[in-house]
Amino acid sequence: xxxxxxxxxxxxxxxxxxxNLPTEIKHLVLVRAFILDDVTAKKYEGL
Numbered sequence: 001x002x003x004x005x006x007x008x009x010x011x012x013x014x015x016x017x018x019x020n021l022p023t024e025i026k027h028l029v030l031v032r033a034f035i036l037d038d039v040t041a042k043k044y045e046g047l
Contacts, residue, residue, distance in 0.1 A: 009034045011032060012034050012035070014035070014037070014038050014041045015038055016038050
């Protein structure tokens with residue numbers, strides 16, 4: 001028997017913003033937000 005498992009985010013960070021973060025905190029950001037490429041982030045900005 002398998003148990004369905006999912007994870008939801010309510011925040012995102014752009015790929016460019018993520019690249020500019022210090023390595024020491026990147027793992028903390030990934031727990032709170034997902035990464036969108038800059039083009040997709042611009043498309044859905046404000047949602």
